Amino acid sequence: MTLTEAIAATVHDGDTVAMEGFTHLIPHAAGHEVIRQRRRDLTLIRMTPDIIYDQMIGAGCARKLVFSWAGNPGVGSLHRFRDAVENSWPGSLELEEHSHAGMANRYQAGASGLPFAILRGYRGTSLATRTAGVAEIVCPFTGESLTAVSALRPDVTVIHAQLADRKGNVQYWGITGVQKEAVLGSARSVVTVEEVVDSLVPRAGAVVLPGWTVSYVAVAPGGAHPSYALGYSVRDNGFYLAWDSISRDRARFGAWLDEHVYGLPEATADRAAELPVV
Amino acid sequence: MLNYTPDEMMTVTAARSLRDRMTCFVGIGLPSEAANLARATHAPGLVLIYESGAIGAKPAELPLSIGDGILAETADAVVSVPEIFNYWLQPGRIDVGFLGAAQLDRHGNINTTVIGDSYTKPVIRLPGAGGAPEIAAACKQVIVVLRQSRRTFAERVDFITSVGYGDGAGSRQRLGLTGGGPQHVITDLGVLRPDPATLQLVLTGIHPGVSVAQVRERTGWELCVSPDLAEIPPPSKAELAALRSLLASVPGPNTQGANS
Numbered sequence: 001m002t003l004t005e006a007i008a009a010t011v012h013d014g015d016t017v018a019m020e021g022f023t024h025l026i027p028h029a030a031g032h033e034v035i036r037q038r039r040r041d042l043t044l045i046r047m048t049p050d051i052i053y054d055q056m057i058g059a060g061c062a063r064k065l066v067f068s069w070a071g072n073p074g075v076g077s078l079h080r081f082r083d084a085v086e087n088s089w090p091g092s093l094e095l096e097e098h099s100h101a102g103m104a105n106r107y108q109a110g111a112s113g114l115p116f117a118i119l120r121g122y123r124g125t126s127l128a129t130r131t132a133g134v135a136e137i138v139c140p141f142t143g144e145s146l147t148a149v150s151a152l153r154p155d156v157t158v159i160h161a162q163l164a165d166r167k168g169n170v171q172y173w174g175i176t177g178v179q180k181e182a183v184l185g186s187a188r189s190v191v192t193v194e195e196v197v198d199s200l201v202p203r204a205g206a207v208v209l210p211g212w213t214v215s216y217v218a219v220a221p222g223g224a225h226p227s228y229a230l231g232y233s234v235r236d237n238g239f240y241l242a243w244d245s246i247s248r249d250r251a252r253f254g255a256w257l258d259e260h261v262y263g264l265p266e267a268t269a270d271r272a273a274e275l276p277v278v
Numbered sequence: 279m280l281n282y283t284p285d286e287m288m289t290v291t292a293a294r295s296l297r298d299r300m301t302c303f304v305g306i307g308l309p310s311e312a313a314n315l316a317r318a319t320h321a322p323g324l325v326l327i328y329e330s331g332a333i334g335a336k337p338a339e340l341p342l343s344i345g346d347g348i349l350a351e352t353a354d355a356v357v358s359v360p361e362i363f364n365y366w367l368q369p370g371r372i373d374v375g376f377l378g379a380a381q382l383d384r385h386g387n388i389n390t391t392v393i394g395d396s397y398t399k400p401v402i403r404l405p406g407a408g409g410a411p412e413i414a415a416a417c418k419q420v421i422v423v424l425r426q427s428r429r430t431f432a433e434r435v436d437f438i439t440s441v442g443y444g445d446g447a448g449s450r451q452r453l454g455l456t457g458g459g460p461q462h463v464i465t466d467l468g469v470l471r472p473d474p475a476t477l478q479l480v481l482t483g484i485h486p487g488v489s490v491a492q493v494r495e496r497t498g499w500e501l502c503v504s505p506d507l508a509e510i511p512p513p514s515k516a517e518l519a520a521l522r523s524l525l526a527s528v529p530g531p532n533t534q535g536a537n538s
Contacts, residue, residue, distance in 0.1 A: 022330050022359050023345020047359070048408075071405030073343035074306050074528075078405075085403040097391070100329060101363040101412040108360045120368055121412050124441040124453040130397060145454055174350045175330045178359040205356055230347055237342045 003192060003223075006216035007033040010156045010188045011042075014063075018045040018107075018154040018186060019052060021227060022177030023073060023235070026052050027160040029223030030192050032261045035059045045154055047103045047178065051226065051243050054078040057093060058253050059261070064094040066152070068103045075240050079247040089250065097131055102149045106133075107178050109151035110185025116148045123147065157186035160224045161209075162231060163200060164193045168211030171200045174230030176207050183209060192220035194232045282513050284466035285425070287485045289315060289521055290513040292376075292423045292464045299323040300373040303413050306344045308423045309376035311524065312464075314340055318520040327372060329409040331357045339527030363409070367416050370456050375417030379424045380404050381435045384478050384499045385449075386422065386442025386460035388414065389435035397437065407439050414440035419461040426465035431497045443477035467493050468510065478502060483510045 001009075011017055011034055019027050031052040034042075038061075044053055045066040050073070056062055058080030070081050084093040098106070105117035118137060122128040123145075133150035159179040161172035170191045172179070183189045191214050200208065211217075222232075226239035246256050282290075292312035296302060298321040304313045314337065317324045326335045330345040334354030341349055350356045357366070366372065381389035390410060394401030414420050420442075424430055442460045443449055450459055459477070463470040469483035481493055482504045494501050513521070 023343050024330070024347070024350070067406065069405050069408035070403075073345070075342070077403075082403045086400065097406055099407040099411040100359070100409040101367070104360040104363050108364075119364070119412075120415065120454070120456065123415065123455060124438065124444050124449070125407075125411050126391070126397075126438045127407060127411065174347065175332065175345050175356060176358050177331070180358070181360060207358075228347060230350065235343065235346055237346075240342065 001216050001218055003029060003033050003218040003220050006190045006218045007037055010190055010215060011037070011039055013039055014041045015155040016043040016045065017156045017158065018152070018182045019158045020046060020177060020179045020182040021160055021224065022047065022175055024175040024177065024227060025160045025172060025179070025224050025229055026050060026227035027158050027192055027223060028052055028225055028227060029220040030158045030160070030190060031056055034061060035257070035261050045152060047100055048073070049078060049081060051078070051240065054080040054243070054247055055257070055261070057081055057084050058090065058247070059257055060090045062093060063091075064096065066096040066098075068098045068100045072240055072243060075244050079244070080253060083250070096133070097127060098134070098149065099127065102134065103152075104178055104181075106149050106152040107181035107185055109149070110153045111181040114151055116150050118146050118148055121147050152185055154182065154186040156188045156190065157182040158190045158192075159183060160192045160220070160229065162194050162229050164191065164196050164217045165200045166196060166198060168214060168217050169200055170209040170211070170214055170217065171203065171206050173203055173206035176205070180207050180209065183213060188215045189213070190216045190218065192218050192223040194221050194223070194229050195219065280512065280515060280518060282518055284485070286513060286518065286521055288423065288425070288464060288466045290517045291469060291483070291485070291510055292421065293319065293517070295421055295462050295464065296321050296324055296374065299325070301325040301327060301371070302374045302376055303327045303329070303367060303372045303409070303417060304376050305378055305408070305410070306341070307378050309378055311340060311521070312423060313376055314524055315517070315521050318524060319517055327362070327366065329359070329362055331359055331362045333357065333362075333366065340524050342528055363412060367409075367412055370416050370418065372417050373419065375413035375420045375457070377410050377413060377420060377422050377440065379422055379430070381430055381432045382422060382424060382442075382463065383432055383435045385444060385446055386463060386472065386479060387435055387438050387444065388422065388440040388442060389437045391437040391439045393436055395436065410440040414442065414457070414460070415455045416457045419458045422460050422463045424463075424465060426467045426493070426496045428496060428498045431499070433498045443472060446477050447475065467496065473502065480504050481507060483508050485510050486512045
């Protein structure tokens with residue numbers, strides 16, 4: 001299945017969508033495809049919205065953002081995110097804001113089929129009073145006060161991985177983030193991969209998602225750029241730095257989208273090859 | 279006399295606050311610069327832990343992000359994000375949490391979320407919490423590094439993203455925060471440490487050429503000064519050379535308060 005078909009089949013207007021990858025393996029090609037298909041009113045979930053959601057927010061795909069750190073790592077602000085929050089451009093953006101530990105635990109609860117997770121966190125912070133889905137809970141054994149956070153159960157999770165085999169089993173390694181939890185906690189999932197091989201070779205530190213846990217696999221070589229896929233590419237730090245000025249100005253951002261997303265209907269075609277639907 | 283900038287002095291002071299073989303949870307930007315400087319100078323055995331899951335990372339050059347490939351490739355272990363927070367940070371295994379801040383109050387409470395009175399319509403929307411609230415809660419001690427001004431050293435922070443000493447003595451115990459809280463706040467002007475009784479930040483060290491009046495001028499509350507105020511030695515030739523060589527390796531500007 002091509003990336004175009006996989007996104008059309010899984011991401012619908014109004015859906016709750018998680019596109020994960022912690023700095024590494026961010027599914028940028030899939031993000032561009034969502035923009036190109038002009039999806040609207042999405043609730044976007046991601047620990048670090050990063051450039052991928054800055055683009056989707058600026059393109060008008062998002063109604064709500066669920067997140068824990070919205071910056072351009074090592075560079076500064078996400079200007080499209082800030083413009084949406086500070087000036088409601090291109091529309092208002094509802095925020096549901098957590099800490100990283102909270103988000104990681106919320107994904108874990110979703111993958112575990114639990115309604116909430118427990119952690120030591122949020123106590124004394126303004127987040128605890130600001131954010132729905134954070135509550136105090138008392139340990140039934142020790143009486144200690146802890147924090148409960150509600151589970152995340154996305155309609156769709158989208159991730160990028162290094163490899164899939166012909167049966168649709170997926171393998172990724174390096175910084176593995178929270179992708180396994182996000183995929184297992186979601187109703188549907190799309191995995192873009194650098195390449196498809198006949199069979200996967202066991203590899204230290206790798207995560208394998210059996211094919212039956214994944215809805216669609218699509219080939220998208222370089223699909224993480226400007227993020228990276230360990231063993232295939234390096235993080236394009238120059239692009240992250242350049243994004244600061246591209247995204248600062250609405251018109252320049254619009255021109256960038258026209259040229260690099262809307263203007264490239266073929267970009268998915270050369271990234272995606274046919275794969276059996278799993 | 280060596281020439282150096284206030285920022286260089288700040289990073290050198292922050293690096294000196296780390297001891298060899300400590301385990302250190304590092305945010306990107308100034309904390310990562312200082313921790314890597316310590317590792318390049320007096321603390322070669324410093325264990326750097328990044329929230330991306332890299333434990334014992336040994337980057338030869340400064341990473342731009344907490345997830346650069348070099349961190350995973352040089353780490354002793356790479357774990358998932360739920361694991362780094364739940365198994366490694368939460369139980370209090372980590373000696374030092376190294377944080378930046380956009381705003382800080384006299385009790386070391388940190389804001390990295392919004393500037394302005396309204397959360398929904400902020401004057402400036404900052405990146406938010408990231409790993410900081412639980413780093414501030416659980417590490418045995420916290421070091422905060424930020425540039426000092428009336429804007430950053432605020433009478434009241436607009437949002438408590440991460441708790442320092444809350445309202446003062448007893449707050450951390452009441453909140454069940456297991457770690458020791460901010461033991462050093464390091465700025466371009468000097469070092470502040472909490473008064474053992476009130477837990478209010480007190481100026482304990484001052485950088486060469488800086489006056490107490492200047493520090494007061496750049497503090498948004500009535501500053502307490504330690505009777506034992508010490509002048510901090512300037513950077514050594516070796517410290518400066520190591521810092522400049524590290525900074526030359528990063529592709530662009532790092533940002534303050536940006537603990538992704």
